[in-house]
Amino acid sequence: MPKTNDVLFNPAIQAAVTQAAYQTLVSLYPAQKVLFDKAQSGFLNTLRKDLLAQLATSEDKITYTPIMEPGYHQPDPTHPNQSFLSPQKNTVQQNAGLFALVNYAMADAAIAAWDSKYYYGFWRPIVAIRQDTRSTRSIPNWLPLGAASDGSGTNFTPAFPSYVSGHATFGGAVFGILRLFYGTDTMQFQLQADEYNGITKDSITNQIRPVRARYYQSFTQAEDENFLGRIYVGVHWRTDQDAGRTMGQQIASYIFTQND
Template identity: 30%
Template sequence: MPLLATARSRAGATLLGVLTGAALGVAAPAAAQPAAADSVLVWYDATAAAIAAGGAPTQVTNNRTWAIAWLAAARAQAGTHSAAGRRAALAGAVHQTLTTLIPGQQSPADATLAAELAALPDRQEVRDSVTAGRAAARRVLTERSGDGLDPASVNIPFPVPAPAPGVWQPTPPQYAPATQYGNRAARPFVLRSAAQFRPPAPPAPGSARYEADLAEVAAYGSATSTVRTQAQTDTATFWLGSSLTLYTPILRAAVAQSHASIADRIRLVALFHVAAVDTQIATSDAKYAYQRWRPVTAIRAGGDTTWLPLHDTPAHPDYPSGHNTYSGSAEGVLTGLAGPRAREPYTISSPTAPGVTRTYTDWHRPSLENVDARVWSGIHTRNADLAGIRLGDDVARYVLGHAQAVLR
């Protein structure tokens, strides 16, 4: 896939050139600090567990929780002067956010806080840092109040347009109402507007590119495909789950392997999720601006009236692919802040492929697999996937380029 490879190569080079310690206002990576690193991972796991157990039904709302908690923790680092103070500020910020946004998870959050504070010296600086973290969280929560990322606002009803060639319609077998229509009206963290990086229009129905893309999905994405290999089916199934669920262990690997300071690791988590939120806002803007029909609708309209995809089609337009905008954003942030390759191989699992794991050595391979997976699932055209990667990359580069403003 030359186009994808070119896009990602450009992204890595650009981000590594733009994002330096000076640009972020942080010190150069220091030697590993086991106690501080453990604390970051403790709260990382606590955040992931709270969201998994009691988070919102909408992915972007859960990314928002991550972003608020860790952005507050990043801001609270400015007033701390010791490792103990930095850990305490992190604890105060994340605990305050989780108990505010996911009150049903108060007990495990309290237990994590108690264990963390028990490991810190009982002195005024630690108590003040916890207070500073809490105050930072309350300020970010106030800033983000009414941002349109609550589940009800995200899924406001979409008036389905009249059927026409190329225009989205509800898809079989559920024919469910469209979702994520309200994302496009939500307030980004960093982007100037949801449409700031809107991709160009998808290929017109009947064009050579359109026909080639549709033929590929019809052949390789069919539920009864005779050309899709078992390996391709396995890839499609592995990457079927939510992007947040699949990328949580990928980001964790980057955090765990980093030799940077506690403050830098916190910033990595914060900026990853800030970019993820803004990417999803931009994705819905593009999806509902173009309202491109899904492959199943197009293939059936072309005469194959019983065609079904390998996996059920999500209830929103084809272009661009949301899985791939998320992947492009994730790869962009990880490449910019952690380098293009992991320090050591990392392994992830998938909720849609129980018992299966995959091991990677960089942040690029998951993007490549995501592009193929959505075609082989029969739910996206390749052009929608590649446009998604580019859009996510654009948002990531912009967020990292404006990191100082959001981290203050």
């Protein structure tokens, strides 16, 4: 289970969350940059002192790694396609609160998911499919469909254990926070995938992929696509996705109720 209390008071995590929130707020409200600069500078200076003190007294001299690792894709809430923000007419304070909640939840999701991955050490589909079992024949050269977004690489499987799914855990956490924050699951918005942006090439046809956006009527609809996508591309089992989404939603509920 997620070690949320440790995360909430971990200076390294707090600093990463603050940096993400700062970048988002400056993008949304550039006229207030001077104010945000002062707030961020003072807060991070305090956190750096706390972190140095924590490292100095730690028995195992923990080295904290950025939230961006491993396997983390940072959302850009300022992108025009993230249309669940602007139509709601959120204030600066409300947006800051939402970004903080989302980042806290995703930080916990990363910690909880990768803790589970290396606790259970469960194999990926590619390992199972390439081996014989009592009821199935091996497919020695089988490859998954997914992962090459720029057409220049192979369709690889992530080089860490399968259970639980990081994508599903992140999705459960993010969309869980959004449902709780807005008090509804019904929300019309669209998202633009990196794979279909009019720039990247298809790894099979070598043709530039057209611009395609996905349109949603609810947070759950997008969460479901995030959930199913990792199964369809062949890098996760459904059990990975089920457990990951449940974990992410539980994290979102805890984070929201603790900071409501």
